[in-house]
Amino acid sequence: MHVTDFIPKHGTVSADDFVDWLFLADDETFIGRMNAMRRRETLRSMFIAHMGSTTVKASRLRWQR
Structure with missing residues (x-):
């Protein structure tokens, strides 16, 4: 899957x-990792x-891929 598959x-x-x-x-399964919140905040x-x-x-x- 690609992130664009989720964009409405x-x-x-x-x-x-x-x-x-x-x-x-x-x-x-990043959610279960200790640094998941830091990674999420960085991406945000x-x-x-x-x-x-x-x-x-x-x-x-x-966009078109």
Whole structure:
């Protein structure tokens, strides 16, 4: 799976939604690891820095692979 498989066609996507989808797409069990919260927060911060907001329109995240 790829993270884009989870992005809806319409609506908004939060940083938290996107990070959850990253974990699902990677098919890893990061949630049970000790550094999972740090990793999650790092990814969330990267999303916000790159997208400029905690939420964005889903269309901004969709692209053709």
